[in-house]
Amino acid sequence: MPLYLTESDVNRLLTVPKAIDLLDEAFKAQAAGKAVNVPRSRIPLERGSYNLMSSAWHEKGVVGQKSYTAASGGVGFHVLLYSTRGEGLLAIIEANRMGQIRTGSASGLATKYMARPESSVVAVIGSGYQARTQLEAVAAALPITSARVYSRSEENRVGFANAATTDLELSVSPADSVEAVVDGADVVIVVTNATEPVLLGDNVAKGVHINAAGANSWLKRELDTRAVTAANLIATDDVDQAKFECADLMRAVESGHLMWQQVRPLSDVVGGIIPGREFKDDVTLFESQGVALEDIAVGEWVYRQAVEQGIGTQVGG
Amino acid sequence: MPLYLTESDVNRLLTVPKAIDLLDEAFKAQAAGKAVNVPRSRIPLERGSYNLMSSAWHEKGVVGQKSYTAASGGVGFHVLLYSTRGEGLLAIIEANRMGQIRTGSASGLATKYMARPESSVVAVIGSGYQARTQLEAVAAALPITSARVYSRSEENRVGFANAATTDLELSVSPADSVEAVVDGADVVIVVTNATEPVLLGDNVAKGVHINAAGANSWLKRELDTRAVTAANLIATDDVDQAKFECADLMRAVESGHLMWQQVRPLSDVVGGIIPGREFKDDVTLFESQGVALEDIAVGEWVYRQAVEQGIGTQVGG
Numbered sequence: 001m002p003l004y005l006t007e008s009d010v011n012r013l014l015t016v017p018k019a020i021d022l023l024d025e026a027f028k029a030q031a032a033g034k035a036v037n038v039p040r041s042r043i044p045l046e047r048g049s050y051n052l053m054s055s056a057w058h059e060k061g062v063v064g065q066k067s068y069t070a071a072s073g074g075v076g077f078h079v080l081l082y083s084t085r086g087e088g089l090l091a092i093i094e095a096n097r098m099g100q101i102r103t104g105s106a107s108g109l110a111t112k113y114m115a116r117p118e119s120s121v122v123a124v125i126g127s128g129y130q131a132r133t134q135l136e137a138v139a140a141a142l143p144i145t146s147a148r149v150y151s152r153s154e155e156n157r158v159g160f161a162n163a164a165t166t167d168l169e170l171s172v173s174p175a176d177s178v179e180a181v182v183d184g185a186d187v188v189i190v191v192t193n194a195t196e197p198v199l200l201g202d203n204v205a206k207g208v209h210i211n212a213a214g215a216n217s218w219l220k221r222e223l224d225t226r227a228v229t230a231a232n233l234i235a236t237d238d239v240d241q242a243k244f245e246c247a248d249l250m251r252a253v254e255s256g257h258l259m260w261q262q263v264r265p266l267s268d269v270v271g272g273i274i275p276g277r278e279f280k281d282d283v284t285l286f287e288s289q290g291v292a293l294e295d296i297a298v299g300e301w302v303y304r305q306a307v308e309q310g311i312g313t314q315v316g317g
Numbered sequence: 318m319p320l321y322l323t324e325s326d327v328n329r330l331l332t333v334p335k336a337i338d339l340l341d342e343a344f345k346a347q348a349a350g351k352a353v354n355v356p357r358s359r360i361p362l363e364r365g366s367y368n369l370m371s372s373a374w375h376e377k378g379v380v381g382q383k384s385y386t387a388a389s390g391g392v393g394f395h396v397l398l399y400s401t402r403g404e405g406l407l408a409i410i411e412a413n414r415m416g417q418i419r420t421g422s423a424s425g426l427a428t429k430y431m432a433r434p435e436s437s438v439v440a441v442i443g444s445g446y447q448a449r450t451q452l453e454a455v456a457a458a459l460p461i462t463s464a465r466v467y468s469r470s471e472e473n474r475v476g477f478a479n480a481a482t483t484d485l486e487l488s489v490s491p492a493d494s495v496e497a498v499v500d501g502a503d504v505v506i507v508v509t510n511a512t513e514p515v516l517l518g519d520n521v522a523k524g525v526h527i528n529a530a531g532a533n534s535w536l537k538r539e540l541d542t543r544a545v546t547a548a549n550l551i552a553t554d555d556v557d558q559a560k561f562e563c564a565d566l567m568r569a570v571e572s573g574h575l576m577w578q579q580v581r582p583l584s585d586v587v588g589g590i591i592p593g594r595e596f597k598d599d600v601t602l603f604e605s606q607g608v609a610l611e612d613i614a615v616g617e618w619v620y621r622q623a624v625e626q627g628i629g630t631q632v633g634g
Contacts, residue, residue: 050380076405084362088393
């Protein structure tokens with residue numbers, strides 16, 4: 001009988017550092033042809049959209065999907081985990097918190113491989129619920145000592161800075177412009193709901209690593225084309241999905257400033273097929289799509305832990 | 318909180334005649350642009366495959382997916398039903414029996430619109446677990462008085478004939494060849510696991526309606542190309558899905574005997590856009606793929622009934 005795991009079950013089990021390790025292993029498996037990812041498909045609804053994406057991690061014996069409806073925010077994220085070995089459905093997992101953790105952790109993982117190893121200062125543009133886990137994951141991946149946050153609302157950036165300082169045991173201060181927040185930063189996180197670019201070419205310093213994690217629709221942009229083409233290496237968690245979801249890259253390609261062949265799968269970087277960074281002054285860019293492989297990777301571990309610790313409820317008959 | 322419905326919950330609620338009516342309504346909605354279907358995607362596994370398909374029926378306020386792994390037979394069929402109106406996940410439904418009923422009922426629906434209205438004799442080729450619901454649905458759609466069944470194993474065809482005679486209150490007798498089973502039949506059901514055609518052009522009489530319901534992989538064929546091109550009208554429940562799953566049609570197209578433009582969506586027939594049959598002597602063919610719209614259509618009704626009657630278990634928190 002399948003195990004049903006609630007948001008609070010997941011919250012008890014999964015941490016950001018653990019999720020970074022799991023994604024590391026999963027993207028290495030993908031590079032070795034032992035895991036596959038199927039891009040998100042969407043059905044438009046009267047309000048928002050319905051989203052469905054799937055993945056298999058063969059060596060772990062799991063395959064499955066994440067589904068959710070996105071109206072304002074998103075409701076009803078669920079991961080179904082099946083056995084690849086004929087044992088049927090293993091688990092139904094509520095996946096709102098899990099999705100937030102894996103999205104942050106994907107940026108943490110990319111940062112670990114692509115940023116300068118001695119990076120210590122982080123700039124965060126955006127102060128929403130995803131921004132916290134983005135910062136937490138980057139801080140878990142490298143020896144970060146301080147962070148600055150910018151968002152258009154002063155109240156939001158001050159609130160974020162105070163809360164993050166306490167929760168993450170990190171010195172986080174508000175900045176009052178994009179210029180101020182990126183000044184001297186080693187890693188820049190852009191995680192907004194912007195429809196027009198917030199990080200411009202002029203804001204991109206030498207040697208910086210950028211995580212663009214907010215936009216996953218071709219209606220939304222976070223970086224302008226000069227910021228995109230400033231990067232010596234661009235990686236994304238799924239190139240096929242990026243081709244119809246990642247406006248930052250789509251715009252750069254469509255306007256003739258970039259070729260899709262220059263955009264590399266994160267698995268190539270994590271799997272050691274290409275170096276994440278060649279020179280100290282290189283600019284590197286991770287465009288996060290959010291893919292099912294990430295959900296399956298953390299979901300599999302959460303499920304095994306839950307079985308071991310007797311957490312969750314068996315359903316069905 | 319979502320409602321979890323087991324196989325036995327579904328079995329208490331759903332009947333074949335009800336499912337035919339629901340599919341009738343759903344395919345009319347699709348014809349009117351009020352429902353959409355997304356073809357099945359598959360991930361190959363060490364054993365079998367993982368399957369995922371989705372659909373929305375906007376006017377009923379539901380969207381969702383069916384997922385399952387198929388090894389020997391198939392295990393863990395589940396339908397997730399979401400609200401299109403921001404209410405999140407409504408139900409998780411075990412969907413083995415439900416899938417069998419909706420597959421039979423799709424053939425019943427096609428038969429209702431495409432076969433001669435006075436059809437009374439049915440031929441069944443195949444005696445597996447899907448054959449029973451196929452026959453039941455065809456008998457529910459038209460004034461059928463008798464049926465014959467052929468399968469290679471005498472034991473299986475005799476066993477099927479005896480059981481179906483009792484259960485369906487219909488005179489069902491075994492036949493010892495394809496020629497014998499189709500002789501004088503008004504409706505022919507082919508529901509086998511065949512990899513080579515079992516119904517040939519020579520077996521197709523004037524005026525007959527054929528339901529080809531067994532194969533949903535391009536490795537499997539049930540009709541040869543002459544049997545396919547004998548049809549004056551070919552309909553299928555999803556033309557896009559047929560293009561990569563329906564070997565009967567793919568072979569006929571690839572060999573230059575058919576064009577995809579000649580294959581019509583079942584929704585065009587049910588929605589009255591084209592007639593299901595023009596002349597008494599026409600041969601009509603329904604190639605059943607099994608699509609998510611069918612799962613969502615019956616699943617939505619099962620869910621509403623379950624809520625009304627207090628059936629099922631709420632899960633999550």
